[in-house]
Amino acid sequence: MSEKFDVIVVGAGPAGNAAAYTLAKAGINVLQIERGEYPGSKNVQGAILYADALERLIPDFRDSAPLERHIIEQRMWVLDEDSYIGGHYRSAEFARPPHNRYTIIRARFDKWFSDQVQKAGALLLCETTVKALLRDVQGKVIGVEVDREDGRIYADAVILADGANSLVATRAGLRQDIRAETAALAVKEVIFLPKETVDARFNLSGQEGAVIEMLGSISQGMVGTGFLYTNKDSISIGIGCMLSDLKRQHLAPVELLERMKAHPAIAPLIAGGEPREYAAHLIPEGGYDALPQLYGEGWMLVGDSAGFVNAVHREGSNLAMTSGQMAAETLIELLREKRPATAANLARYRARLDASFVMKDLKKYRRLPETLDRQRQFINDYPALLNQAAHTMLRVDGMDKRHKEKEIFNAFRERRSLLGLLGDAYHLWRATR
Amino acid sequence: MHIVVCIKQVPDSAHIRVHPVTNTIMRQGVPAIINPYDLFAIEAALRLKDQLGGRVTVMSMGPTQAEPALRKAISLGCDEAILVTDRIFAGADTLATSYVLASAIRTLDKEMPVGLVFTGKQTIDGDTAQVGPGIAKRLDMQLLTYVSRIVEVDPAQRRIVVERRAEGGVQVLETAMPALITMLEGSNEIRFASTPGMFRAARATIRHWDRNAAGIEDIKLVGLKGSPTIVSRVFGPAARAEKAKPIPFDPADPDSCANNLLERLLNEMPKVRKELEQRRSDTQ
Ligand SMILES: Cc1cc2nc3c(=O)[nH]c(=O)nc-3n(C[C@H](O)[C@H](O)[C@H](O)COP(=O)(O)OP(=O)(O)OC[C@H]3O[C@@H](n4cnc5c(N)ncnc54)[C@H](O)[C@@H]3O)c2cc1C
Numbered sequence: 209m210s211e212k213f214d215v216i217v218v219g220a221g222p223a224g225n226a227a228a229y230t231l232a233k234a235g236i237n238v239l240q241i242e243r244g245e246y247p248g249s250k251n252v253q254g255a256i257l258y259a260d261a262l263e264r265l266i267p268d269f270r271d272s273a274p275l276e277r278h279i280i281e282q283r284m285w286v287l288d289e290d291s292y293i294g295g296h297y298r299s300a301e302f303a304r305p306p307h308n309r310y311t312i313i314r315a316r317f318d319k320w321f322s323d324q325v326q327k328a329g330a331l332l333l334c335e336t337t338v339k340a341l342l343r344d345v346q347g348k349v350i351g352v353e354v355d356r357e358d359g360r361i362y363a364d365a366v367i368l369a370d371g372a373n374s375l376v377a378t379r380a381g382l383r384q385d386i387r388a389e390t391a392a393l394a395v396k397e398v399i400f401l402p403k404e405t406v407d408a409r410f411n412l413s414g415q416e417g418a419v420i421e422m423l424g425s426i427s428q429g430m431v432g433t434g435f436l437y438t439n440k441d442s443i444s445i446g447i448g449c450m451l452s453d454l455k456r457q458h459l460a461p462v463e464l465l466e467r468m469k470a471h472p473a474i475a476p477l478i479a480g481g482e483p484r485e486y487a488a489h490l491i492p493e494g495g496y497d498a499l500p501q502l503y504g505e506g507w508m509l510v511g512d513s514a515g516f517v518n519a520v521h522r523e524g525s526n527l528a529m530t531s532g533q534m535a536a537e538t539l540i541e542l543l544r545e546k547r548p549a550t551a552a553n554l555a556r557y558r559a560r561l562d563a564s565f566v567m568k569d570l571k572k573y574r575r576l577p578e579t580l581d582r583q584r585q586f587i588n589d590y591p592a593l594l595n596q597a598a599h600t601m602l603r604v605d606g607m608d609k610r611h612k613e614k615e616i617f618n619a620f621r622e623r624r625s626l627l628g629l630l631g632d633a634y635h636l637w638r639a640t641r
Numbered sequence: 642m643h644i645v646v647c648i649k650q651v652p653d654s655a656h657i658r659v660h661p662v663t664n665t666i667m668r669q670g671v672p673a674i675i676n677p678y679d680l681f682a683i684e685a686a687l688r689l690k691d692q693l694g695g696r697v698t699v700m701s702m703g704p705t706q707a708e709p710a711l712r713k714a715i716s717l718g719c720d721e722a723i724l725v726t727d728r729i730f731a732g733a734d735t736l737a738t739s740y741v742l743a744s745a746i747r748t749l750d751k752e753m754p755v756g757l758v759f760t761g762k763q764t765i766d767g768d769t770a771q772v773g774p775g776i777a778k779r780l781d782m783q784l785l786t787y788v789s790r791i792v793e794v795d796p797a798q799r800r801i802v803v804e805r806r807a808e809g810g811v812q813v814l815e816t817a818m819p820a821l822i823t824m825l826e827g828s829n830e831i832r833f834a835s836t837p838g839m840f841r842a843a844r845a846t847i848r849h850w851d852r853n854a855a856g857i858e859d860i861k862l863v864g865l866k867g868s869p870t871i872v873s874r875v876f877g878p879a880a881r882a883e884k885a886k887p888i889p890f891d892p893a894d895p896d897s898c899a900n901n902l903l904e905r906l907l908n909e910m911p912k913v914r915k916e917l918e919q920r921r922s923d924t925q
Pocket of ligand 1: 218219220221222223224225241242243244247248250251254255256257258336337338339369370371372374375376394395396446448488489490491510511512513516517522523524525526528
């Protein structure tokens with residue numbers, strides 16, 4: 209006897225959990241399938257949680273969610289070989305509850321989130337991998353097949369929340385295989401340090417946390433960024449670069465991370481810590497122009513499997529949650545109206561996304577991936593130029609300041625030419641407008 | 642026949658680390674698994690059920706966090722799961738644990754007589770191999786340890802024949818049931834749960850037994866109070882000062898490499914060298 213549900217959700221990351229939670233809360237018979245030993249067991253450790261998206265699902269999440277620190281300071285660093293220039297934003301406002309951003313350990317957070325989903329009434333199968341989609345003669349998706357005996361499970365609709373690789377969607381021909389040009393490979397490590405050490409090194413107290421976003425020489429000429437987050441008694445540090453660049457340069461991401469950790473501005477922050485939990489993961493960074501078809505007969509893509517990542521602001525989990533919630537709301541609406549999950553009806557999912565920050569933000573930065581790929585000066589020239597400029601201006605050596613300014617200006621003009629500088633300003637404006 | 646399998650949820654030792662500064666065991670984020678040896682106990686019980694029919698109850702003493710281990714046992718085919726759980730059971734050593742489990746099995750026996758009890762040969766977090774024998778003793782059951790194969794079970798005659806690994810060979814033992822069997826690793830291939838099995842596990846209600854439900858008679862014998870064992874200190878092995886010494890290796894000349902190695906070893910063991918030289922001169 210095979211099982212039949214209203215909805216099957218594949219994956220128990222932020223997207224799948226948000227979808228299953230919303231459905232279960234509405235009393236819909238939902239099955240969630242996760243290949244990991246438990247939700248979170250497969251997920252890269254250490255991340256930033258944006259409260260807003262979760263609050264819309266679980267308003268009182270702060271009472272029980274495993275949160276590490278709330279972020280009160282954000283640093284942006286542009287690095288050269290042995291220096292950095294940048295800005296810090298620290299605010300007492302960010303220190304007052306309700307807090308807006310938190311650091312979390314994904315393995316623990318995802319497990320907590322999944323507990324809420326199960327309490328809401330969804331059934332969860334772990335250690336079970338969805339291998340394929342089941343279709344009827346017309347091609348409508350009517351269920352999934354898992355990697356266990358008697359593995360056919362039926363549903364009126366399937367939400368694919370199976371992450372960046374989304375083998376299920378790819379194999380079913382719903383989207384293309386992830387391409388090296390539209391994906392970043394990120395490596396990340398959690399480094400354990402006593403809480404007092406973390407507090408002292410980042411000027412924090414209590415549950416306060418800090419974040420550093422980095423770009424420049426650390427990516428060795430590739431399109432990519434680095435990051436460092438403070439957890440309760442550990443630091444998450446990582447770097448991600450476009451897969452196509454990594455392939456071209458034959459660089460192992462581990463090596464990239466090791467070199468970044470050795471940077472004179474970074475090394476003292478993590479000194480003496482014990483690295484644990486090394487992980488590598490793909491991030492879909494193709495942006496708006498790389499989005500696949502998002503829905504069809506009986507199916508929808510949400511979260512990373514749909515490519516919903518805002519690489520500029522390092523937002524992913526919030527887009528995942530919001531898209532998961534919207535897919536669920538679309539189905540709830542259709543079930544109430546007793547309409548089937550046909551492609552025509554599921555177009556409402558796309559309409560919801562278009563009206564939200566998810567699509568608006570992706571559209572805003574749609575030209576950025578291409579711009580950065582083609583205009584390498586943003587990675588190769590400007591970080592060094594900016595650092596040199598600061599160095600020239602701040603070094604007291606008998607040269608008068610007007611001469612120093614001239615020297616800086618000449619350095620920029622030599623590397624980029626006057627027209628180049630204007631062009632660069634235009635490119636950057638167009639790519640982020 | 643009614644078979645009981647006792648299992649324990651343990652931290653996955655592959656993921657455990659000792660904190661370099663405080664020397665405490667870092668359990669944070671360490672996944673919990675069914676004690677690997679217990680999986681062979683479950684498998685042996687399920688094979689008997691496949692063969693003879695009957696019922697398999699899986700049981701564990703532990704906190705409510707141990708529920709996933711019991712669910713997993715159900716997904717494999719166990720019929721029912723009992724979590725023997727009570728605040729006063731905390732801090733138990735093997736003596737107190739075997740007392741609680743024996744009491745619970747005795748209580749269960751009244752619902753449906755128990756013919757066999759299975760456990761793994763030991764746990765990976767304690768390595769004592771004492772709980773199984775402790776239960777057998779308290780329940781006055783025949784005890785068969787380190788069993789590698791169940792040869793034959795005759796429920797009507799209440800007889801069981803097993804192969805047991807002993808030093809230097811394999812013993813074939815026959816005894817009367819009820820009996821308690823501790824299973825050896827590798828005795829059987831562990832099955833992979835089917836989809837219906839996964840659904841059964843996800844929906845199963847795990848019975849929780851507190852001290853009363855489990856039929857505990859003397860609460861002085863459970864938990865920390867009932868545990869005479871004291872762990873006075875935990876420490877990691879000290880790092881050794883000796884460094885590995887590389888031996889030059891020429892793939893074209895493995896003989897010289899072997900000679901090289903032997904030479905180095907004998908240099909460090911003058912007594913052995915002397916003896917060898919003595920023997921060589923004796924035989925010449
Ligand atoms: C290094 C790194 C740092 C990041 N930092 C941040 C950050 O700070 N803040 C932020 O918001 N975002 C961050 N992101 C992005 C964020 O992690 C993702 O956008 C988010 O996890 C997407 O959620 P998801 O549910 O779509 O996918 P996932 O979290 O990848 O979840 C997919 C789930 O599906 C399961 N699954 C996959 N295939 C199958 C199958 N066939 N059958 C059953 N189950 C399956 C997987 O096991 C997994 O649990 C980061 C990403 C990386 C790689």
